[in-house]
């Protein structure tokens with residue numbers, strides 16, 4: 001009997017996805033560049049699931065039902081192109097390749113075009129939820145042609161995470177829409193993680209709370225409006241002890257944050273499309289700064305931080321909680337606006353509410369807040385702020401945020417994401433920004449012209465005449 005689907009790339013994500021599909025009753029053929037990994041996978045992890053290992057790419061393709069459906073879970077970049085090139089000689093028009101890696105959307109755009117010319121269907125599919133999600137139900141963001149999606153919809157809906165509003169999978173949109181949306185998902189993830197880290201920093205270095213105390217606070221927050229996967233893992237992380245030293249695990253982890261690039265790509269795309277995503281940008285920058293540990297250590301000896309330990313009052317903790325909510329809201333506001341603009345610019349046809357729906361389960365940024373966002377999002381209000389109820393909700397948080405920013409300044413604690421969410425909101429709600437002065441400066445040194453407030457047209461004046 002032929003397999004329903006094939007999967008190439010047996011690192012942990014690929015293995016788990018193959019097991020997830022097989023456990024839903026589909027026969028899966030698998031292949032990996034290094035045969036040893038395939039052997040180990042079959043030996044150690046396949047327990048009765050219908051998973052057929054292949055060690056030759058031609059045999060692998062021939063083991064699949066027509067039209068063939070092949071999921072790639074290989075490393076992003078050249079490995080995806082290499083694997084596609086190896087497959088092509090054995091594929092026929094109408095066969096489907098699904099790239100489930102974190103490919104750059106521009107690469108997906110190019111591959112979609114190249115494969116379309118050969119009659120091969122292609123989906124660029126974002127997969128979120130980590131190893132656990134891949135095995136028990138990820139959030140899936142497939143983009144490409146609707147025809148291609150229809151071929152695998154049944155399988156994808158079955159393997160995706162489930163919420164009360166259905167499986168966390170939808171046809172996201174045309175061509176590279178799926179990978180674009182997944183990229184922005186990761187950008188939002190960067191901003192929320194950094195905001196949580198800033199709150200932790202204040203708790204640790206201003207309130208002098210122990211890890212256990214912080215864990216209990218995050219655990220309590222996770223029962224309210226901040227309820228989310230990232231807050232949940234934070235309280236679990238904070239209560240974990242290092243077996244070797246008995247210290248809290250977080251205290252023995254070096255403070256250098258790594259990145260694989262999706263946050264940076266989000267900022268780059270946002271700058272290219274002209275959409276403000278300051279919280280995401282600064283979250284990326286802060287990871288970069290974290291890498292300069294040696295410089296930070298030297299400078300910390302040249303500049304002694306003025307820091308006064310404060311007693312953590314109920315009000316202060318409430319202010320921290322409200323600030324985190326505000327920052328999470330702004331991260332989503334910026335991300336959704338970027339997706340809306342990309343959808344318009346690239347003709348993706350993304351349904352913003354559906355994107356939020358499939359982020360309700362399975363993925364890293366799943367959060368109770370998404371239900372609130374879904375009530376207010378539309379193409380005209382993709383940034384989510386243009387609504388009286390939303391404004392009232394945010395107004396209820398802003399004094400808290402101001403208090404926390406004041407405390408962070410008094411204690412010289414860096415809070416780039418909390419701060420940028422405040423400034424993003426304050427800039428967007430400012431009718432008269434000082435950009436008139438910038439226009440004047442541009443016209444002064446470069447004759448770049450300006451518009452006037454009192455009549456139509458484009459103007460340039462000689463600024464030094466008569467000086």
Ligand code: ATR
Pocket residue numbers: 008009010011012014032033034037073074075078079080082083
């Ligand atoms: P990990 O997640 O274990 O760090 P990785 O290096 O990101 O692994 O690679 C993920 C998957 O992409 C693996 O299945 C890997 O195949 P190998 O087990 O043979 O390393 C696959 N991969 C990486 N580069 C590849 C390439 N150039 N061609 C085909 N597959 C490749």
